[in-house]
Structure formats: C-alpha cells, structure tokens
Amino acid sequence: MAWGAPARAQSSRVQALYDLCRRTFPSPSSAASPPAPPPASAVRAISSLMDTISPADVGLRDDSLGDGGGGHGFFDSTFVKGAARASRWAQPITYLHVYECDAFSIGIFCLPTSAVIPLHDHPGMTVLSKILYGSMHVKSYDWVEPTVLAMKLAKLHADDVLTAPCPTTVLYPQSGGNLHSFTSVASCAVLDVLAPPYAEDAGRICTYFNDYPFSSFCK
Template structure:
C-alpha cells in the first residue's frame, strides 16, 4: 500500500516544499528535511535490486570511446533507463539507472533546485557553477558559440551509500555530468521541472581547461587555474542513449490525507 511508503512520504514532502512553477524559492530548512528523507531511501523501497554482475554485452559506446567500438558492439550498447515516478508543475521525481561506462553529459538546470541520491553503485560526478560576473571567451572554430567561465565544484567518484547531493540555481554544481563507474541508480527530484516555454530548457556543454585560450592570464580568479573551465553550449550529443523504463516501486497516491 502506497500510504506510509518512502515514495509517498517523499511526494508529500515535495508537495509542501515546492510551490507551482517555482513561484517562491523553498526554505533551506525544507530542503534539508527533504534531503534527510532521501538519505534513508533504499533501492528496495523504490522497487530496485542493486546490480552486482556486469552485463555480458559490454559497457556501451558513450562519449569519446565510441570510435573504439565496432558497429556490432555499438548494437549491444545498453541504454540509460529513466523510471518515471511522478511529475507536476512544481516538481518531478524519477530514477536514472545507468549501466557501467554510460554518461549523462554535462548539462544545466536553469532556475532549478535538484536533489540527487545514489541508490546503489559508484558514480563519477563532475559539476560546475557559473562565475559571477560572467566572463566570455570565443572559440576560433567556425560557427562555435561563445564560451563562459565556470568554477569546478565537484570532480569525484561517489559510492552508495552516500548523502543526497543538492544543487541550487546558482550554487552547488548546477551544471553536472554523470559517468557510471559501476552499474548504478540515481533518485532525482527536480523543482521546478524543465519547461522550454518557461525558459527552463536543458542545455548541454563541453568543457575546456582554463589555459586553453590566450589573453585571460590576468583574469582575477580566487583559486588555482585547474579549478576553472570554459564551457561551450552544444547540441544534445547524438550518442546519448536513454529510454523510458518501468517503475515497479510503490505508486504515488495523490489527494491522500
């Protein structure tokens, strides 16, 4: 029965925390309560079993490794599965299941608060926040977009169980990339959801080391140059292989008192 389940509690707390379309930012106390709840959620509570063995078909063809695989191997590539739990105007709840070596490329969450909990497995997370005031650079490649300076927030392998990660519209690593070190699953809450009409489109990026471009040696930065990168907006990568899966955990029951 859904009432009393962790998923139902998560839904009810999100409902109290996030107002429609982000009309008012949530309080830090409410976000911490939500994070603490997600810290306790296990794979079994959302209908998952942690995958122990590698799929014998291989590791997929994501990112720059694609050229190293034959067309036959590419046909074996495992997709990232997204398990939809709940969505409304205020927030979405879902789970990303990533096979080993799969990548969710560097992307942003404009005007959004996101909570991510690794349910099982190991995941490399690389995240950035924009530098304010903004600094722009120009790539010499034809038809390239201007690049914007960002500061590295995280570049580490995280292993379950670990604390829920929180990113905010301007802090906490709003732009991030996930690479699965082992099979893993990530429970995500996004608030408010992506909405192109409301200016919340998902933009993908590629990053360049700070030292890649001349003329910025005297730029005042607080940390080492290695802590900064230039980000260039790109089209959605063609090798992003994602599909909808079937959520088998407790369903959300709306209008439960």
C-alpha cells in the same frame, strides 16, 4: 505522464517523499517568474528523507539493470529529448518515471557501467540526487558571474566518485554544481527530485556543454 500520487510506489518512504515535495515546492506563478529556491530547512528535510530510501523502497535490486540491459525506457520530457539528441550515451540508460507536475518531478535514472550523462545544466531549478546503489563519477561546475568574456566561464564545484551509501546531494539555480556530468563507475541508480522540472515553455531547457580549461584560451 504522471501517476497522480505515486500509487505504484513500493514504499511508504516514497509516498512520504511525494507528500513532503507537495508541501515544499509551490507551482510557478508564471513562466516569466520562476519560484524562489525553497528554504534551507525544507531542503534538509527532503534530503534527510531521501537518505533513508533504499533500492528496495522503489522496487529495485542492486543488480536490477546489470551491465548489458537497460534500454531507453524514457518518458516524454525536455531532458530526455535533449539527451537523445546529444547522442553521447556510453550505453543505454533507463529512466523510471515516478511523478511530475508543474512544481516538481521525481524519477530514477538507471545507468549500466560506463554509461555517461553529458555535461548539462538545470536552469532555475533545485535538484536533489540520491545514489541508490552503485558508484558514479560526478563532475560539476557553477557559472562565474558576471560574464567577463564572450565565452562564459564556469568554476569547478566537484570532481568526485560517489559510492552508495552516501548522502543526498543538492544543487541550486546559482550554486551547488548546477552544471554537471555523470559517468557510472559501476552499475548504479540515482533518485532525482527536480523543482521545478524542465519545461520548454517556461524557458527551463536542458542545454549541453563542452568544458575546456581556461588555460587553453590563454596561449
């Protein structure tokens, strides 16, 4: 489901984000040929614009969700189906769908306090995330290449608590913390741009992982 251009957007900043993404992210030419990551200058432009977007710009208040509300306001997407199957949500999480096409998607995750999005990946994707309000713990990894063991190794990229206002974060297909998990420290909302979005027929399937310290395999 998509709105076309985000006609219901509350702010010209959201319209500007849509316009900039349309200019930046080309549609994949084929399922077997994922698009190359966009130029760094283009990513910086989108990141800088997202830094200016506030909860009011997307029709939210800092207390829009609260700690007991929410519910699975999800739209039909590979990520959401996988998350539901994982059955590891600490509390209900709401997803607000803004726009989606073959090239990119824009959406907002609203997490009540202590809600968890488990460790998952973004295969072949560039993802920009902006915390609109609240605070969350982010733990992320990048794969270690080439694989040297039967079990894939990943190296820690970040293990931090981020509190709004803070800069937009960016991850790339091979770097920047492509595998990550979120735990809300306080009720929060996150604006996400995924380029390209999850697509099962193109092989961009959300996979969930368990992380184990390497030392546990060296005894």
